[in-house]
Amino acid sequence: MAEDDHERAEFLPATAYAVLGLLSSHQEELSPAEIKVRADWSLRSFYWSPAVSHIRRELERLLECGYVEARLRMSTSAGPRAAI
Template identity: 50%
Template sequence: MPRGDAAGLPPTGWAVLGLLSFRGGRTGYELKKWADSSLRFFYWSPAISQIYAELRRLESLGFATSRRSGPEEPRATRRYTITEAGRDALAAWADGAGDPGTPVLKHPLVLRVWLGHLAAPGTLRTLVEQHIERTRGELEEIRDARLRAEQAERAEEWAFPRVALSWSERRQLAELELAEAMLEDLDGLGEAGRGTCDVPPPQE
């Protein structure tokens, strides 16, 4: 059986295996729903097609196993569980001393603001206000998820997910603060900088 560091799993594979590491078997659909209410707050939520692709990979490596509830049932009723080999591989990966990597920042709103010299007056302010409302909604979802983790049976098993959700809550609070400051910055600009933006030539 391949070791965890030799399995060649992409980060999404480790994330799906991580979802399986908690108690109970789950269908691909259930894993997707859980990823949408947990992983996406601090990493990202894979598409359902990616989840099934990773589940097939995990099964081929012996890291997961599955069973159907009946021979004629559709794929959605196949339940997946982690194997001992999968748990050992995941533990080796989670406990590894290697650099997890640099966070990748892709902020579509800031990209639009960067091109604000080409935007109509008021457009950017509207976009930022919408982003603030969306962020407030995300914050409420995170708080709901953390509350469910706190009230779950065997709450001690959810201690580390609660830490991740607490980080996610603080991040969204910081995002709100940054967006509100951006509104003030935009208001301070007025009509300055609109139109064609002359970029100075690069220094030799």
């Protein structure tokens, strides 16, 4: 991770940490929509559930920092998936 990435990582918003937690706790690749469903069920008592667009934005930030990888599914019905 480059120094700029490290500095950016120090200022990750709470939603980025929530997304990382959801990805790491399930140990599977998830699409932004699947992350949203998991957030609705697991975070609703502690934290607001972010919109899919917000999750996509945080995934882009996490991808830039090197915390997640993006993979494309062969199916056209679902978009890119994220994995730690």
